[in-house]
Each structure stands twice: as structure tokens, then as C-alpha cells.
Amino acid sequence: MDATQLWQRYQEWLYYHPGLELYVDISRMRFDDELVESLKPKFEKAFKDMQALEGGAIANPDEERMVGHYWLRNSDKAPTPELKKLIDDSFDHIEEFARKVHSGEIHPPEADKFTDLLSVGIGGSALGPEFVAEALVPKDEKLKVHFIDNTDPAGIDRVMQELKERLNSTLVLVTTKSGGTPETRNGMLEVKHVYEQAGLDFASHAIAVTMQGSKMDQYAMQEHWLAEFSMFDWVGGRTSEMSAVGLLPAALQGIDIRAMLAGAAEMDEATRVANLKNNPAALLALAWYQSGNGKGEKDMVILPYKDSLLLFSRYLQQLIMESLGKERDLDGNVVHQGIAVYGNKGSTDQHAYVQQLRDGVANFFVTFLEVLEDRKGPSMEVEPGATAGDFLNGFLKGTREALFENGRDSVTITVPTVNPRVIGALIALYERTVGLYASLVNINAYHQPGVEAGKKAAASVLDLQRQVMQVVQATGQPLDLGAIAEKVGVPNRIEAIYHIVRHLEANNRGIVVEGDRAKPASLTVSSK
């Protein structure tokens, strides 16, 4: 295709949303009319599926659940007046609480106001809040936000060290939809311990977002935490940014959550249009489908050319990979679907792995995210006639062109600026694209059966650890790994026992290991 033809193609496929001033350009994806024609029936079905989902159908059949994240942005779309009321009340509750925290009406026992927010959660209960907190830091940030999103003791220490001087004015938010996620429970207990060590009452600094009746809900009630916010059964973790999960921390930080909701609602309207060319999510779904042959054969590299959007790719990793990465389709056939997502930001990544993208394995397509506004206010010239922002723009365009020349495709999404409305719209755009694409490839995007396997295996390792400790303590003389395995009654789990013992020893957990470290079979274990 020559330059004139490409310019034609660009104009033919360009999508523009006038309200949001947002563009989607899929002209640099090499799909042809034949593919578009052949996908028409699938798109018809995808639009219908989406309509049914928004109408309250059980769109997640395995878990017998409705999928209602779109109602959050327009509660009139909720299938019953009761649900509408729940949604409206939950936002009022969030705003009222945030207002009282900001004014000092709600304050910790030892200070006039809360100064910091420590959010404890993982997966869908962390990635959206982390992305938004970083993308939208307000000028007059009301509370400074920190995150614990793992059960890594050293990671927890690092965050608690930062907060050491302000512990008494830190509000701790524990977010877990299910209320039973071990990493989050551990994080909460560790933080509580630090409060207790400091002689502070944890409950009067603690709030929770969780489903009613969950373990966390019960715990928070028993302990008389400061406040609780409900998470709904019909909102999945990875699509929960526009529920209390995302909006509570955002509101506390001082972000305009109504603008986020409005941006998402505008995008939802645009992505309800049952016409491929006029629906930006359908255009993205077409691009995903074409690049990976409907089988995820190519990875999605997300490259926002804007530092504040650094965490978008991490957020999208869960949204896309947990939704689309499925063993079976809706008819039970083994399909091993998915699309791998990675990326950080441009132009930084051009100095890291873009070399491979240009010249190496052609197993990806790029999504460039362009922000038209360089910064608030004027920029100096770093060279005659060019600002730092002109360079950033030049690098984006240059990379897009250099990749395309070499047979590497890309999508470009352009937004006017980074603000709450735009972020709400971007989240809604990708949520809808995932839903439409899932329909095209006939999978359930709303469950995550594969995650359970790792959780079960971890629980079994911890069980084994308890048994190993018992055996070692009860025996009173050095045992080799085989003997421990025999005594525990799991002769085929010697390797697992070896790993457990090595970790216990490294952490002074009351055992002594002797022998040649390079020859695990020579090791003996005894209690200290």
C-alpha cells in the first residue's frame, strides 16, 4: 500500500468520539474486507449477547451470576429498581464518607485529620485503584495513597516504613470482594500488628470494601471498624474499578469520581452501537481478532506515551488475560484461548525491547496510546522549534511507522488529555472490547477457574509445611528428607519437603539443616 492508499485507509477506518474527543485508529492492522464481511454474523451475535448481559442475563453461566459493571455507570440500566437503589446509595455513601474524612468530621483518635490512605488488596482489588491513583494524582491530593498488594513481608515492611511517622493519621482500606483472599488477609493482619505495636487502636483506622456476609465483612463488624462499603456479587473483581473498589480510594485521594463515571457512561453509550464501524470497542475487537487469528496468536503490547499511564498495561493484563485466557469455550471444547498483554510506556521502552519488536520475532501487535496535551501550560524549546513533548510525539509516530514498514501492525488510541473522564472512558472501552471479543471467540469472560489450581496447590504446601514441622520437632534427631517424607506419609513429595525446609531454615524458623547444599539428598534436618 502506498502513502495515498494508507491515508485513504486511515480516513476510512478512523473512529472519533466528539464528546470525549477520543480517536481509535485501526488502519495499521492488516485486515481486509473479506475478513470484515466474514465476521459480520459473529459481531451481530456479540452485540446481542452484550444486550442480553446488560439486561441482566446470567452472562457468567458457570458461576450463575449476572454481569453488571455497566449498570454502575448508568444505574437506570440496572434490571430492577432495587439494584438501581443499591448502586445510587453506594456512591452517595462513598462521597459522604470521603467528604467527612476530608473535612475532619471523621478523624483518627490521635489526629485532627487523616493524611494518608493505605490500601490493602490484590488482583482486581488493587490493579484498578493503583492505575487510577497514579494516572490521576490531583494537584490538591487530599490523602496520599499507598498500596500493599502482596503477601511479601519485605514489601510490607517497605510500605510501613514510609508510613512510620504518620501511622496515627493513616486510614487503612482493606479491599477484597470475596473476603477470603489469603494475601489480603495477611496484609491486613500484618498492618494491624504494626498498629498494635505502636499502641494504636487499629479498628478506628480501618475500613473495608467487601461483599456482605464475607469473612472480611464478619471480621470488620466484630472488630468495630470505622466503616464498611459493599461490593456486589454481580461485579467481577477485574471489572470493579467503577464500584466502591475503585471509587472509594479515588474519592478519598480527591479524584472526581463522578467525572470517571460520566466518562465511562459516555463510552458505554458509544460501545452499545450495534455497528462495527461506529463502535470503538468493536473496532478494537476486530483488530484483536485479525492479529491473532481469533486464537490469540499475537501478543498485545500496550505503549502509552505518557508517564502517568504506566500502570495501564498491568491493569489491562488482568482485565484481558484473566477474562480471555480460557481452556474451554462455551460449548465445552478445548480451545486454550487468550491474548498475552505486556508493556510499560513510550518512549522509554524504545530504549529497551522495541529493537525486538522492529526486527525480531513478529509475534505481537502494538497499541499506542497517544495523549495530545503535552502538559498544563507552555513548554520550553529543547531545540529550535521543538519541545520535549514534540519529541515524545515524534517518537510515537516514528515507531508506529518503522514497525508498520517492517510488517508489524498497530492500533493507535488518541485522547485529548489525562483526566478522570478520559480514564473512565478508557476503562469502559477495554471492558467492552473484552466482552465483545469473548463473544466472537465464544468463551465465558467472567469466570476464572484456572486461578483455583494455584490456590489449592499453595494450600497443600502450607499443610505439608505444618506436618513437616511437627515431624521434625517430635523426632528430636536429624532426619533425611526421605525419612521425613515417609513419616509424613507422602513419599512422593520429597522435593516439596526440600523446598519447605530450605525456606524455613533461611528464616530461622527453628530447624537446622546440615549436609552438602549442592546435593539435596545428603541433607539432614533437625529441630533447634
Ligand SMILES: O=P(O)(O)OC[C@H]1O[C@H](O)[C@H](O)[C@@H](O)[C@@H]1O
Ligand atoms: O477481591 P478478592 O476477592 O480478594 O480477589 C482478588 C483477586 O483474586 C483472585 O485470585 C481472582 O482471580 C481475581 O479475579 C481477584 O481480583
